[in-house]
Amino acid sequence: MTGYNSNGDVATSNGNHNNSNSNGTNGNSNGHSKPVEYTAQELHTYPYEVIQEIADFIVKRAGIRPKIGIICGSGLGSLADIIQDAKVFEYEKIPNFPVSTVEGHAGKLVVGTLEGANVMAMQGRFHFYEGYPLAKCSMPVRVMKLCGVEYLFATNAAGGINPKFNVGDIMLMHDHVNMLGFAGNSPLQGPNDPRFGPRFPALVNSYNRDLINKAIEIGKTMGIESNIHVGVYSCLGGPTYETIAELKALRMMGVDAVGMSTVHEVITARHCDMKVFAFSLITNKCPIEYSDKKDEEANHEEVMAVAKNRQKACCELVSRLICEIQKGS
Numbered sequence: 001m002t003g004y005n006s007n008g009d010v011a012t013s014n015g016n017h018n019n020s021n022s023n024g025t026n027g028n029s030n031g032h033s034k035p036v037e038y039t040a041q042e043l044h045t046y047p048y049e050v051i052q053e054i055a056d057f058i059v060k061r062a063g064i065r066p067k068i069g070i071i072c073g074s075g076l077g078s079l080a081d082i083i084q085d086a087k088v089f090e091y092e093k094i095p096n097f098p099v100s101t102v103e104g105h106a107g108k109l110v111v112g113t114l115e116g117a118n119v120m121a122m123q124g125r126f127h128f129y130e131g132y133p134l135a136k137c138s139m140p141v142r143v144m145k146l147c148g149v150e151y152l153f154a155t156n157a158a159g160g161i162n163p164k165f166n167v168g169d170i171m172l173m174h175d176h177v178n179m180l181g182f183a184g185n186s187p188l189q190g191p192n193d194p195r196f197g198p199r200f201p202a203l204v205n206s207y208n209r210d211l212i213n214k215a216i217e218i219g220k221t222m223g224i225e226s227n228i229h230v231g232v233y234s235c236l237g238g239p240t241y242e243t244i245a246e247l248k249a250l251r252m253m254g255v256d257a258v259g260m261s262t263v264h265e266v267i268t269a270r271h272c273d274m275k276v277f278a279f280s281l282i283t284n285k286c287p288i289e290y291s292d293k294k295d296e297e298a299n300h301e302e303v304m305a306v307a308k309n310r311q312k313a314c315c316e317l318v319s320r321l322i323c324e325i326q327k328g329s
């Protein structure tokens with residue numbers, strides 16, 4: 001019999017997670033081999049039932065089903081502070097949830113209302129460089145889906161590679177280059193559960209055009225149209241910031257902003273048919289020429305300081321876009 005233990009692992013009834021024989025083939029006495037059973041952890045994946053349990057835990061305690069899910073980027077946790085009637089769940093108190101380890105990511109899930117919409121926001125996301133497999137990094141997106149979320153708003157802090165971008169600008173993502181995917185890594189690796197989505201999801205048109213256009217219009221009414229761009233984001237594994245040669249290569253590939261997150265969340269959201277809106281707050285300009293200037297080196301303190309300075313504009317953009325979604329529903 002197969003079940004799940006409290007860590008979300010698939011466990012066999014004798015508690016033995018690895019039932020392969022000494023050859024590692026799991027062969028039986030008549031020479032036929034059965035597939036080896038792996039734990040969910042070994043597969044870097046969470047079974048549907050475990051995700052459902054987490055979603056039920058949240059919905060039951062929050063008393064509402066959120067329609068919009070927000071992921072707060074580095075230093076952008078205040079996006080969750082504007083939620084009304086908030087119920088706050090610390091990640092460590094949510095069964096089977098990972099914990100945040102990065103400064104600027106508080107590790108709280110906030111459920112409540114914003115502009116009349118039921119929302120849930122992650123104040124703290126999970127990054128590949130924290131040691132979590134991508135499926136674990138983006139597992140909360142599936143939790144959002146099973147809570148009832150239809151729209152994912154993903155935000156991040158990023159370095160501007162496009163020379164026209166300035167610190168404090170907002171880049172609305174209209175596409176991405178999945179560098180971790182180029183290296184053979186995906187949050188969808190492992191067996192596919194069709195209850196979430198298809199084995200081979202298409203990713204063209206991943207970023208909802210209508211929401212991008214609405215955000216551009218909102219930017220105009222906020223008087224920040226010259227600080228709003230539409231562009232391509234790329235996620236590298238981190239935690240190192242990029243070398244000049246890497247930045248040059250990314251620019252040649254058409255990348256406008258670089259970070260260490262979001263792409264795997266978007267892939268997971270599109271796999272389960274969520275509408276996606278995502279933006280990067282440009283927290284630093286990436287140098288693409290060699291220089292000795294120390295002030296051109298990215299650092300996390302600067303990233304968070306810029307995010308803090310621009311949180312008001314980011315909050316307004318998000319609230320007003322949610323307001324637009326509400327008008328249409």
Ligand SMILES: O=P(O)(O)O[C@@H]1C[C@H](O)[C@@H](CO)O1
Nearest residue numbers: 073074156157260261300303
């Ligand atoms: O979570 P995000 O992508 O906003 O965080 C960025 C990428 C790294 O985690 C960190 C580097 O300063 O900020």
